[in-house]
Amino acid sequence: MSHLDRYTCEEMLRRLDDYVDRELSPEEMERARRHLETCAACAAEFGFQARMLAELRAKLRRIDVPGDLLARIAERLRAVGPLEEGAPG
Numbered sequence: 001m002s003h004l005d006r007y008t009c010e011e012m013l014r015r016l017d018d019y020v021d022r023e024l025s026p027e028e029m030e031r032a033r034r035h036l037e038t039c040a041a042c043a044a045e046f047g048f049q050a051r052m053l054a055e056l057r058a059k060l061r062r063i064d065v066p067g068d069l070l071a072r073i074a075e076r077l078r079a080v081g082p083l084e085e086g087a088p089g
């Protein structure tokens with residue numbers, strides 16, 4: 001296996017975001033995976049990023065607004081009527 005079969009730490013870190021989002025090509029994913037298997041520093045960084053992403057997605061799910069609430073807000077806005085175009089000047 002030559003050194004071309006996996007990334008250096010610099011190459012790995014540059015692609016880490018895309019690796020977490022699985023936006024790399026299959027070949028790049030494989031190279032990144034091989035690097036993470038052998039590099040504790042990058043594996044730790046990957047673990048940190050993956051955890052952040054998981055937390056972010058969990059938060060986004062929690063603040064998901066119920067459909068009926070959005071409908072009520074839209075109804076309320078219609079009742080108030082069109083907004084005045086009160087631009088100064």
Ligand SMILES: [Zn+2]
Binds near residue numbers: 008039
């Ligand atoms: Zn590394």
